[in-house]
Amino acid sequence: MKPGYMHYDASHDLITDNLLDFSHLSFVHEKSLGGTTQIAETRAHVDLLSNGVRLTRRVHGSVPAPYHVSIGAPRGPVDRWWIYDYLIPGVLLLDSGVRPAGTTGDVEGMLHFHSCQAITPSGPKTTHYFFMQAHSFKLDDADITEHLYQSVVGAFGEDRRMIEAQQAIIDSNLPAPMLGLPMDAALAQYRRLYGRILQSEASA
Numbered sequence: 464m465k466p467g468y469m470h471y472d473a474s475h476d477l478i479t480d481n482l483l484d485f486s487h488l489s490f491v492h493e494k495s496l497g498g499t500t501q502i503a504e505t506r507a508h509v510d511l512l513s514n515g516v517r518l519t520r521r522v523h524g525s526v527p528a529p530y531h532v533s534i535g536a537p538r539g540p541v542d543r544w545w546i547y548d549y550l551i552p553g554v555l556l557l558d559s560g561v562r563p564a565g566t567t568g569d570v571e572g573m574l575h576f577h578s579c580q581a582i583t584p585s586g587p588k589t590t591h592y593f594f595m596q597a598h599s600f601k602l603d604d605a606d607i608t609e610h611l612y613q614s615v616v617g618a619f620g621e622d623r624r625m626i627e628a629q630q631a632i633i634d635s636n637l638p639a640p641m642l643g644l645p646m647d648a649a650l651a652q653y654r655r656l657y658g659r660i661l662q663s664e665a666s667a
């Protein structure tokens with residue numbers, strides 16, 4: 464794996480919102496991490512933890528992400544998964560991957576990743592964003608590690624452009640309230656838990 468860092472001109476809240484809704488992969492990352500609207504069309508299962516939320520999203524009989532194809536994933540129908548904990552105050556621990564559709568176990572063509580991302584405010588509306596992406600195949604191939612790193616950096620740049628634009632719109636004080644949508648279930652649960660913990664710390 465290779466670690467990375469970027470800085471955001473946006474509040475950590477907006478980055479958390481983004482990381483709790485991977486339906487954005489279909490649109491923000493169409494040509495990098497996504498590749499299909501099936502991701503957004505599949506509802507994630509959300510479990511509430513004592514210190515965060517756990518999301519499970521599986522897409523069956525789909526297409527691989529463009530960056531999967533570039534490192535040897537099968538082009539045919541594949542199953543994809545994203546299982547992660549998002550923990551207070553802002554740590555994401557992700558197990559994800561792609562495998563030939565309908566297969567189980569350690570099979571040829573499976574690509575398996577572990578990712579850790581951690582965010583912390585650097586100011587009221589600026590944020591440090593730390594990340595790493597590990598792979599469990601071709602461990603002796605530094606080119607794969609570097610290629611994955613560059614793919615992730617490119618994709619996170621797509622997130623940052625979108626999230627910094629959100630921040631600019633919010634700061635312009637348009638008379639438009641935030642509205643929750645069905646894909647915001649994890650955000651809502653996480654924000655409630657986060658608010659409760661903030662409140663109990665403030666009153667301690």
Ligand SMILES: [Fe+2]
Pocket residue numbers: 481487488491492618619622
């Ligand atoms: Fe993203």
